[in-house]
Amino acid sequence: MSESPQKYIYYSIAASVITMILKTWAWYLTASVGLLSDALETLVNLSAALFALATLTKALKPADDNHAYGHGKAEYFSSGAEGMLILIAAVGIVYASVERFMSPEVPQNLGAGLGIALLSSVVNFATAKIMLKGAAVHDSITLEADAKHLLTDVWTSIGLVAGLGVMLFTPPSWAFIDPAIAMIMGGNIVFTGFSLIKKSFSGLMDNALPHEELLVIDTAIRTCGGEDILYHGLRTRKAGSHRFIDFHLLLPGDSTITDSHHLCTEIENCIKSDLKNCHVTIHVEPKEDVASYDCEETGGLCGSMVRLKASFGDKD
Known part of the structure; x- marks a missing residue:
């Protein structure tokens, strides 16, 4: 710019x-x-x-x-x-x-x-x-x-x-x-x-990004990883013009590090193409491991919650 x-x-x-x-x-x-x-x-x-x-x-x-x-x-x-x-x-x-x-x-x-x-x-x-x-x-x-x-x-x-x-x-x-x-x-x-x-x-106070932007993130994840891909712990905030996004992505346990990295990079690029000034951090977990489903400890949103919030709007 x-x-x-x-x-x-x-x-x-x-x-x-x-x-x-x-x-x-x-x-x-x-x-x-x-x-x-x-x-x-x-x-x-x-x-x-x-x-x-x-x-x-x-x-x-x-x-x-x-x-x-x-x-x-x-x-x-x-x-x-x-x-x-x-x-x-x-x-x-x-x-x-x-x-x-x-x-x-x-x-x-x-x-x-x-x-x-x-x-x-x-x-x-x-x-x-x-x-x-x-x-x-x-x-x-x-x-x-x-x-x-x-x-x-x-x-x-x-x-x-x-x-x-x-x-x-x-x-x-x-x-x-x-x-x-x-x-x-x-x-x-x-x-x-x-x-x-x-x-x-x-x-x-680090309020989350607006729902329309959360839906953009959700769409990017599903476009790159498939409609059935699982993720949770989506946490977002904005500082000035910069957006900070991090979440946990659940992938098959037999995925190679290289394949996981390529998918994460693709998701990051997809998000950044629709939202300006994004800093994206993705933590990959094996979806077969019970310990990966630590939504309550991690906090943030999962995919279904993003879709639900986008449908009904902000009720806070």
Whole structure:
């Protein structure tokens, strides 16, 4: 892969700087607490992008003696920290909104301010779409989290513009609309922050790969070894963009080491052809030996469980 995923973070940093300038200008013109909340969220965007750049740089480092499985988990710290920054911004927004409720004030130059806010949304939307494509190419949770954060900014800004736009046609007594919209934006931002933290926590806890990917693994094993092949102890996890897969494969006891090795290599290649950045470890056992059926001790999934889960979905 020739391009580096880091270049997409630079796009995010540039977009955050541009939109922060635009939204701060809009707030300066209008004195709207709603537009202030929008500007504060953009400051969080910039902080999150800078943190994402640092963690992504760390995650891209190759495995070494002290990190035999690589540095991919660093990406989860980025999405978790971004979620925390979003929550901090939400607290500031709610605080400013409460103050404005106590002392209502009609925003000034609202038309110009809203136009500037919409322009900043266009910048964020274009950047987010580019980053989502990069996230798909590089399978990066950091890029995905940052892109979704920018999209959240877009939708909240559009909602803000729509809400404040009503004030262009209402009397001064409707000044409460401004802080009310800011409070709603704060609630939406809190939801986004908790979602990112939850996803980060799941990655750090070594959650199994999603069921559609487990089915890909099962299909690869059965395609190479036959529909009746037995396996168990399927354990999977993901660290950044890297997938780690290991399982026990039961073969006839009279199979030669060479034949077993060739089959394992074929299965590994088949899995890697459908799933990116895979590290596959296969432990071969004789299927005639009772000791090979140590499913309870090994843990993980067997073939029938994978098919069952794929059929009924995640019930956790």
